[in-house]
Amino acid sequence: MKQQRKTRGRDLARFGFLGLVSAAVLFAVAQLVSAFFAVSSAPLVAMGSVFINLTPPWLKDLVIGLFGTNDKLVLFLSLGLVAAIVAVGIGLLARRSFGWAAGCIVILGAVISVAVISRPATSLADITPTLVGVVASLFVMRALVNAAWRVEKAAVGEGPGADVERTASRRIFLFGTLFTVVGAGVVAGIGQSLATVRNVAVAAREALKLPAPRTSAPALPAGVQVDVAGMPPFVTPNDDFYRIDTALSVPDINPSDWSLRIHGMVEKELTIGFDELLASELSEAYVTLTCVSNAVGGSLVGNAKWLGLPIRDLLARAMPQPGADMVLSTSIDGFSASTPLEVLTDGRDALLAVGMNGTPLPLEHGFPVRMVVPGLYGFVSATKWVVDLEVTRFADAKAYWSTRGWSDHGPIKLASRVDVPRAFAKVASGKVTMGGTAWAQTRGISKVQVQIDDGDWKDATLGTEASVDTWRQWSYVWEGGSSGNHSVTVRAVDGKGKVQTSDKADPAPNGASGWQRIQFSVA
Ligand SMILES: Nc1nc2c(c(=O)[nH]1)N[C@H]1C(S)=C(S)[C@@H](COP(=O)(O)O)O[C@H]1N2
Numbered sequence: 001m002k003q004q005r006k007t008r009g010r011d012l013a014r015f016g017f018l019g020l021v022s023a024a025v026l027f028a029v030a031q032l033v034s035a036f037f038a039v040s041s042a043p044l045v046a047m048g049s050v051f052i053n054l055t056p057p058w059l060k061d062l063v064i065g066l067f068g069t070n071d072k073l074v075l076f077l078s079l080g081l082v083a084a085i086v087a088v089g090i091g092l093l094a095r096r097s098f099g100w101a102a103g104c105i106v107i108l109g110a111v112i113s114v115a116v117i118s119r120p121a122t123s124l125a126d127i128t129p130t131l132v133g134v135v136a137s138l139f140v141m142r143a144l145v146n147a148a149w150r151v152e153k154a155a156v157g158e159g160p161g162a163d164v165e166r167t168a169s170r171r172i173f174l175f176g177t178l179f180t181v182v183g184a185g186v187v188a189g190i191g192q193s194l195a196t197v198r199n200v201a202v203a204a205r206e207a208l209k210l211p212a213p214r215t216s217a218p219a220l221p222a223g224v225q226v227d228v229a230g231m232p233p234f235v236t237p238n239d240d241f242y243r244i245d246t247a248l249s250v251p252d253i254n255p256s257d258w259s260l261r262i263h264g265m266v267e268k269e270l271t272i273g274f275d276e277l278l279a280s281e282l283s284e285a286y287v288t289l290t291c292v293s294n295a296v297g298g299s300l301v302g303n304a305k306w307l308g309l310p311i312r313d314l315l316a317r318a319m320p321q322p323g324a325d326m327v328l329s330t331s332i333d334g335f336s337a338s339t340p341l342e343v344l345t346d347g348r349d350a351l352l353a354v355g356m357n358g359t360p361l362p363l364e365h366g367f368p369v370r371m372v373v374p375g376l377y378g379f380v381s382a383t384k385w386v387v388d389l390e391v392t393r394f395a396d397a398k399a400y401w402s403t404r405g406w407s408d409h410g411p412i413k414l415a416s417r418v419d420v421p422r423a424f425a426k427v428a429s430g431k432v433t434m435g436g437t438a439w440a441q442t443r444g445i446s447k448v449q450v451q452i453d454d455g456d457w458k459d460a461t462l463g464t465e466a467s468v469d470t471w472r473q474w475s476y477v478w479e480g481g482s483s484g485n486h487s488v489t490v491r492a493v494d495g496k497g498k499v500q501t502s503d504k505a506d507p508a509p510n511g512a513s514g515w516q517r518i519q520f521s522v523a
């Protein structure tokens with residue numbers, strides 16, 4: 001009886017496992033073939049993207065809050081887990097009926113195909129990788145099912161040769177699945193490398209030489225970087241710049257195919273290509289970007305020198321009509337942002353950017369062209385891989401996150417942060433040099449104050465201001481205190497004299513607020 005149950009368990013495990021392997025073949029083969037089609041033709045990318053689009057604000061907030069910029073990895077892992085469970089189910093079904101299991105694989109293929117077609121930059125041909133994957137998967141499943149049955153039959157076999165057959169059938173199943181698993185891994189790996197090699201944006205970016213700006217950013221004054229060990233650099237290197245977007249795979253845009261259409265409530269609709277953009281009067285500016293999902297004290301903020309065409313120049317050519325109050329910018333991958341027309345025309349450095357810290361935009365940061373708008377959170381302004389600007393009205397159109405519970409306006413809230421010491425750091429006794437960052441883009445920072453434990457608020461020393469559109473560093477020397485636990489709280493005052501509010505707010509729907517307090521201890 002016990003033995004029987006054990007045997008039955010093994011039989012089921014064998015089929016569950018072959019389901020898993022068959023599904024892996026589908027994904028691996030499709031991954032390989034997708035190198036020759038649109039980026040979103042890869043099943044995991046397409047399914048993940050659809051899933052992201054369905055993400056409600058609380059979930060986005062939770063995932064970004066918990067995992068920060070690892071949010072995509074988390075999505076892939078969860079998706080993989082769900083796929084694995086479904087695959088095991090299909091394998092078990094195959095023991096009852098291969099036909100039904102095959103039907104499930106076909107249905108899975110259909111679901112993936114729908115996901116692929118629903119992506120903005122795909123056509124019908126892009127379901128080819130999935131179809132090839134389905135065929136390969138069915139083929140493999142048939143073979144593994146046969147091998148699994150052979151094992152089960154051999155188990156009850158009697159007479160001469162039965163033992164030999166038992167061993168042989170087990171070996172065939174074992175090596176068959178092993179071979180398939182390794183094969184799937186190799187195929188997926190080759191697919192990954194092929195996709196990189198065939199990526200036109202990578203090559204185009206390397207070949208691109210950006211023109212010099214007509215208007216350069218003023219040189220950074222001395223003292224923007226305060227002299228405190230452990231502070232982040234005043235200008236964030238591209239590789240360290242936070243990345244937030246809904247794109248599971250970075251759009252692969254050939255700049256020579258890129259164009260931007262400006263239309264809607266304009267007198268003169270126009271389209272601008274990449275060469276024309278590069279040949280126009282580009283400006284350069286330091287602008288600090290901030291994500292609305294940044295929690296109090298968080299790191300979804302970065303400062304870079306951007307090179308681009310002032311968006312007001314483009315809008316002036318298109319001539320917005322009276323009554324228009326918004327520009328809806330759309331990315332090639334379907335993301336969109338609603339930016340007040342006024343903000344884009346009031347003279348601030350709102351750029352159609354092509355350069356970041358002296359290089360073409362990195363692929364993840366919007367290559368070849370993105371928007372950068374001082375003073376607004378990224379979700380309502382900083383469209384990467386931008387291809388369309390529609391002049392419209394807030395009453396008539398809604399952007400990506402605004403249809404998912406977030407606000408349709410997003411001015412950046414006055415914020416300040418402690419960078420040194422780190423939370424829960426142990427500092428030596430004696431003087432403690434503290435440092436941090438504060439920002440209130442378009443208004444600037446006029447004062448930062450710190451409070452140790454429950455003491456009086458003390459003015460911090462401000463680093464030099466580069467511009468009102470950039471963050472500002474601060475430092476403070478604390479005389480030190482008794483050994484044991486202490487806390488430091490920070491608050492800022494903006495250039496208009498407004499004090500940062502202590503009212504706590506979550507990131508959704510329009511940005512976090514509240515003072516950051518961190519704990520540390522003196523040795
Ligand atoms: N195409 C596209 N552009 C986008 C987004 C996106 O999801 N897709 N996210 C926006 C958000 S929420 C932010 S905070 C900024 C982040 O820009 P970064 O990744 O270069 O830091 O990009 C904005 N532009």
Ligand SMILES: [Mo]
Nearest residue numbers: 291292378379
């Ligand atoms: Mo964001």
